[in-house]
Amino acid sequence: xxxxxxxxxxxxxxxxxxxxxxxxxxxxxxxxxxxxxxxxxxxxxxxxxxxxxxxxxxxxxxxxxxxxxxxxxxxxxxxxxxxxxxxxxxxxxxxxxxxxxxxxxxxxxxxxxxxxxxxxxxxxxxxxxxxxxxxxxxxxxxxxxxxxxxxxxxxxxxxxxxxxxxxxxxxxxxxxxxxxxxxxxxx
Numbered sequence: 001x002x003x004x005x006x007x008x009x010x011x012x013x014x015x016x017x018x019x020x021x022x023x024x025x026x027x028x029x030x031x032x033x034x035x036x037x038x039x040x041x042x043x044x045x046x047x048x049x050x051x052x053x054x055x056x057x058x059x060x061x062x063x064x065x066x067x068x069x070x071x072x073x074x075x076x077x078x079x080x081x082x083x084x085x086x087x088x089x090x091x092x093x094x095x096x097x098x099x100x101x102x103x104x105x106x107x108x109x110x111x112x113x114x115x116x117x118x119x120x121x122x123x124x125x126x127x128x129x130x131x132x133x134x135x136x137x138x139x140x141x142x143x144x145x146x147x148x149x150x151x152x153x154x155x156x157x158x159x160x161x162x163x164x165x166x167x168x169x170x171x172x173x174x175x176x177x178x179x180x181x182x183x184x185x186x187x
Contacts, residue, residue: 002139003113003120004052005129006043007156008177009143014153015126018146021063029148033176040075042174043142044181045121049078052119055105058088060124065099085112085120087128110135126154133162140183141166147176 008018008030018038020028030038041049056064061084068079084102087109096102105112109131113120122129122138132138143156157164169181 001117001119003122003132003137004045004048004140004142005122005132005138005156006045006142007124007129007144008038009145009156010148010150010153011145012149012151013155013157014150015124015156016154019063024153026150026153029150030144030146030177032148033146037146037175037177038144040073041078042144042177042179044179045078045142048119048121049082052121053083053085053116054079055085055087055113055120055122055125055128057125057128058086058091061086061088061091061099061102064123065102069099082121083118085116087125110137113137126156129156130158130161133164136162138184140169140181143180143182144174144177145180 007015009015010029016022017024017027018030020031068076080100082101084099085105086096086102087105091104093104096104109128113132122132129138165185166182167185169183171178171180
Protein backbone atom coordinates (compact mmCIF):
# COMPACT_ATOMS: atom_id res chain seq x y z
CA UNK A 1 0.00 0.00 0.00
CA UNK A 2 1.17 3.51 -0.75
CA UNK A 3 -0.32 6.95 -0.16
CA UNK A 4 -0.33 9.31 -3.15
CA UNK A 5 -1.27 12.97 -2.66
CA UNK A 6 -2.50 14.88 -5.71
CA UNK A 7 -2.81 18.66 -5.64
CA UNK A 8 -3.23 21.65 -7.90
CA UNK A 9 -0.65 24.17 -6.70
CA UNK A 10 0.81 27.55 -7.53
CA UNK A 11 4.50 28.35 -7.94
CA UNK A 12 4.58 29.57 -4.34
CA UNK A 13 2.98 26.37 -3.00
CA UNK A 14 -0.59 27.60 -2.46
CA UNK A 15 -3.19 24.86 -2.85
CA UNK A 16 -6.30 26.60 -1.54
CA UNK A 17 -9.29 27.45 -3.73
CA UNK A 18 -7.99 26.45 -7.19
CA UNK A 19 -11.52 26.54 -8.66
CA UNK A 20 -12.78 29.70 -6.93
CA UNK A 21 -15.65 27.97 -5.12
CA UNK A 22 -14.07 28.83 -1.76
CA UNK A 23 -14.72 32.51 -2.35
CA UNK A 24 -11.18 33.63 -1.53
CA UNK A 25 -10.04 36.89 -3.13
CA UNK A 26 -7.58 35.15 -5.48
CA UNK A 27 -9.52 31.89 -5.88
CA UNK A 28 -10.00 30.21 -9.23
CA UNK A 29 -6.34 30.45 -10.19
CA UNK A 30 -6.12 26.97 -11.80
CA UNK A 31 -9.31 27.39 -13.80
CA UNK A 32 -8.17 30.67 -15.39
CA UNK A 33 -6.17 28.53 -17.82
CA UNK A 34 -9.33 26.97 -19.26
CA UNK A 35 -11.16 23.69 -18.67
CA UNK A 36 -8.62 21.63 -20.61
CA UNK A 37 -5.93 22.60 -18.07
CA UNK A 38 -7.70 20.64 -15.32
CA UNK A 39 -9.80 18.07 -17.20
CA UNK A 40 -9.15 14.34 -17.35
CA UNK A 41 -6.43 12.31 -15.69
CA UNK A 42 -3.86 15.11 -15.48
CA UNK A 43 -2.24 13.39 -12.49
CA UNK A 44 -1.58 10.19 -14.47
CA UNK A 45 -3.31 8.01 -11.89
CA UNK A 46 -4.36 5.20 -14.26
CA UNK A 47 -4.18 1.84 -12.48
CA UNK A 48 -3.62 3.50 -9.11
CA UNK A 49 -7.13 4.91 -9.32
CA UNK A 50 -8.57 1.73 -10.85
CA UNK A 51 -7.18 -0.55 -8.13
CA UNK A 52 -6.91 1.82 -5.18
CA UNK A 53 -9.17 3.93 -3.04
CA UNK A 54 -9.81 7.69 -3.05
CA UNK A 55 -9.53 9.42 0.33
CA UNK A 56 -11.25 12.78 0.71
CA UNK A 57 -11.98 15.23 3.47
CA UNK A 58 -15.56 16.38 3.99
CA UNK A 59 -15.32 19.65 2.03
CA UNK A 60 -13.62 18.08 -0.98
CA UNK A 61 -16.06 15.16 -0.96
CA UNK A 62 -19.05 17.53 -0.84
CA UNK A 63 -17.66 19.49 -3.79
CA UNK A 64 -16.80 16.39 -5.82
CA UNK A 65 -20.15 14.72 -5.03
CA UNK A 66 -21.92 17.62 -6.76
CA UNK A 67 -19.64 17.53 -9.81
CA UNK A 68 -18.53 14.00 -10.75
CA UNK A 69 -21.81 12.04 -10.74
CA UNK A 70 -23.17 14.32 -13.50
CA UNK A 71 -20.21 13.83 -15.84
CA UNK A 72 -19.80 11.09 -18.42
CA UNK A 73 -16.23 11.01 -19.66
CA UNK A 74 -13.83 8.11 -19.33
CA UNK A 75 -12.09 9.83 -16.38
CA UNK A 76 -15.44 10.70 -14.76
CA UNK A 77 -16.47 7.05 -14.99
CA UNK A 78 -13.23 6.13 -13.17
CA UNK A 79 -13.85 8.76 -10.49
CA UNK A 80 -17.40 7.53 -10.00
CA UNK A 81 -16.36 3.88 -9.86
CA UNK A 82 -13.42 4.16 -7.44
CA UNK A 83 -14.17 3.31 -3.79
CA UNK A 84 -14.20 6.54 -1.80
CA UNK A 85 -13.36 6.98 1.88
CA UNK A 86 -14.53 10.21 3.51
CA UNK A 87 -12.90 11.69 6.60
CA UNK A 88 -15.74 13.51 8.36
CA UNK A 89 -17.26 14.10 11.76
CA UNK A 90 -20.44 15.70 10.43
CA UNK A 91 -21.68 13.69 7.44
CA UNK A 92 -23.65 10.48 7.86
CA UNK A 93 -23.75 7.23 5.90
CA UNK A 94 -27.07 8.45 4.44
CA UNK A 95 -25.22 11.45 2.97
CA UNK A 96 -22.85 9.07 1.18
CA UNK A 97 -25.60 8.10 -1.29
CA UNK A 98 -24.96 11.40 -3.11
CA UNK A 99 -21.91 9.83 -4.77
CA UNK A 100 -21.71 6.09 -5.40
CA UNK A 101 -19.07 3.94 -3.72
CA UNK A 102 -18.59 6.43 -0.89
CA UNK A 103 -18.36 5.52 2.76
CA UNK A 104 -17.27 7.24 5.93
CA UNK A 105 -13.81 6.37 7.17
CA UNK A 106 -13.91 3.86 10.01
CA UNK A 107 -12.04 5.14 13.06
CA UNK A 108 -9.21 7.68 13.32
CA UNK A 109 -7.76 8.80 9.98
CA UNK A 110 -4.17 7.65 10.50
CA UNK A 111 -5.23 4.24 11.84
CA UNK A 112 -7.66 3.70 8.94
CA UNK A 113 -5.01 4.58 6.36
CA UNK A 114 -2.49 2.24 8.01
CA UNK A 115 -5.07 -0.60 7.81
CA UNK A 116 -5.98 0.05 4.16
CA UNK A 117 -4.53 -2.70 1.92
CA UNK A 118 -5.04 -0.77 -1.35
CA UNK A 119 -3.16 2.26 -2.61
CA UNK A 120 -4.69 5.46 -1.24
CA UNK A 121 -5.05 8.55 -3.45
CA UNK A 122 -5.74 11.77 -1.54
CA UNK A 123 -7.18 14.55 -3.70
CA UNK A 124 -7.20 18.09 -2.32
CA UNK A 125 -8.31 17.64 1.29
CA UNK A 126 -5.50 19.66 2.84
CA UNK A 127 -6.42 18.87 6.45
CA UNK A 128 -6.26 15.15 5.66
CA UNK A 129 -2.94 15.59 3.84
CA UNK A 130 -1.40 17.47 6.76
CA UNK A 131 -2.43 14.72 9.20
CA UNK A 132 -0.89 12.08 6.94
CA UNK A 133 2.28 14.16 6.58
CA UNK A 134 2.57 14.49 10.35
CA UNK A 135 2.29 10.70 10.65
CA UNK A 136 4.91 10.24 7.88
CA UNK A 137 2.49 8.26 5.70
CA UNK A 138 2.74 10.10 2.37
CA UNK A 139 4.78 8.11 -0.13
CA UNK A 140 4.31 10.24 -3.25
CA UNK A 141 3.22 13.74 -4.27
CA UNK A 142 1.85 14.46 -7.73
CA UNK A 143 1.64 18.22 -8.13
CA UNK A 144 0.14 20.08 -11.05
CA UNK A 145 1.85 23.46 -10.71
CA UNK A 146 0.36 26.49 -12.46
CA UNK A 147 2.43 29.55 -13.44
CA UNK A 148 0.84 31.76 -10.80
CA UNK A 149 2.17 33.13 -7.51
CA UNK A 150 -0.52 34.24 -5.07
CA UNK A 151 1.52 35.29 -2.05
CA UNK A 152 -1.18 34.19 0.39
CA UNK A 153 -3.30 31.12 1.03
CA UNK A 154 -3.00 27.64 2.45
CA UNK A 155 0.22 25.85 1.56
CA UNK A 156 0.76 22.17 0.91
CA UNK A 157 3.96 22.24 2.94
CA UNK A 158 3.26 24.50 5.93
CA UNK A 159 5.98 26.53 7.63
CA UNK A 160 5.81 24.40 10.78
CA UNK A 161 5.38 21.14 8.90
CA UNK A 162 7.60 18.08 9.20
CA UNK A 163 10.95 17.92 7.40
CA UNK A 164 10.78 15.76 4.28
CA UNK A 165 13.40 14.50 1.88
CA UNK A 166 11.93 13.76 -1.54
CA UNK A 167 13.27 12.67 -4.89
CA UNK A 168 11.89 13.82 -8.23
CA UNK A 169 10.51 10.99 -10.34
CA UNK A 170 9.39 13.10 -13.28
CA UNK A 171 8.43 16.52 -14.58
CA UNK A 172 6.17 16.99 -17.59
CA UNK A 173 4.51 20.06 -19.07
CA UNK A 174 0.76 19.57 -19.38
CA UNK A 175 -0.94 22.51 -21.06
CA UNK A 176 -0.14 25.62 -18.98
CA UNK A 177 0.98 23.63 -15.93
CA UNK A 178 3.79 21.23 -15.02
CA UNK A 179 3.10 17.83 -13.46
CA UNK A 180 5.84 16.83 -11.05
CA UNK A 181 6.05 13.55 -9.21
CA UNK A 182 8.04 13.29 -6.01
CA UNK A 183 8.41 10.30 -3.75
CA UNK A 184 9.77 9.86 -0.28
CA UNK A 185 13.51 9.28 -0.33
CA UNK A 186 14.52 5.78 0.62
CA UNK A 187 15.82 5.73 4.17
